Amino acid sequence: MMDFTQFVEKIKSKYKKDELKIFNAIECFDKLHLSSLGSNDSEGYQVFTPQFIVKQMTELVENDILDFTKNVLEPTSGDGAFTTYIFQKRLETISSNFEIESLKALSTIYSIEMDKELIIKQRSNIFTLISLYLKKQKIEVDKSYFDMVKCIIVSNFMWAMFNSDNSMEGMIKEVAYKMPNAEKKDYISLEFPVWEISENNITMHKEYFEI
Numbered sequence: 001m002m003d004f005t006q007f008v009e010k011i012k013s014k015y016k017k018d019e020l021k022i023f024n025a026i027e028c029f030d031k032l033h034l035s036s037l038g039s040n041d042s043e044g045y046q047v048f049t050p051q052f053i054v055k056q057m058t059e060l061v062e063n064d065i066l067d068f069t070k071n072v073l074e075p076t077s078g079d080g081a082f083t084t085y086i087f088q089k090r091l092e093t094i095s096s097n098f099e100i101e102s103l104k105a106l107s108t109i110y111s112i113e114m115d116k117e118l119i120i121k122q123r124s125n126i127f128t129l130i131s132l133y134l135k136k137q138k139i140e141v142d143k144s145y146f147d148m149v150k151c152i153i154v155s156n157f158m159w160a161m162f163n164s165d166n167s168m169e170g171m172i173k174e175v176a177y178k179m180p181n182a183e184k185k186d187y188i189s190l191e192f193p194v195w196e197i198s199e200n201n202i203t204m205h206k207e208y209f210e211i
């Protein structure tokens, strides 16, 4: 079993207060809490994509989605109907070196949601998914693996507002803006985490992307 403690400590030592809060709030549910599965219908006015449609849509681009070297971005991700499905599908393709491969699989999934409650729920849904998968497959990992997973979730599952401005002027556009600032029309461009993951080291730096 790999020990991820030193990587986790290095990453967490750079955390600001809010990142530490996000890390500590990630929990493992007994099962996925997806509104589309009927476990929470408090959102009454919104439509969350049911699993059979998620399945059909992702199958159309399956080869791209299953390739961990390719980035996937869900710009209006709700509680994670698509991100949990894609992560599950990626996990199912791993036949060896599960710890490192699963971290790589997660590290290229990016998620943006402007509703704070939903992104909080989604982070725990992703954590629940990997925890239940390990249990089901009887894969043993060190405790520090779970903290490493949380570090990736903290960075990649972002409370932010996707730039839905369709104006073609200027062409280059920022992908998203940080919340809660964007809600007050204080538009701070969102940086995206880029992970380097190997047995010897795990690091992350941030980059600006444009549409």
Ligand SMILES: C[S@@+](CC[C@H](N)C(=O)[O-])C[C@H]1O[C@@H](n2cnc3c(N)ncnc32)[C@H](O)[C@@H]1O
Pocket: 036, 046, 047, 048, 049, 075, 076, 077, 078, 079, 080, 081, 082, 112, 113, 114, 115, 118, 160, 161, 162, 163, 164
């Ligand atoms: C109808 S729900 C769908 C959620 C998920 N994609 C699904 O299929 O179940 C749309 C979500 O997009 C979010 N949303 C809408 N506009 C957004 C924007 N500009 N940036 C980020 N999130 C946005 C809403 O808060 C809501 O959770």
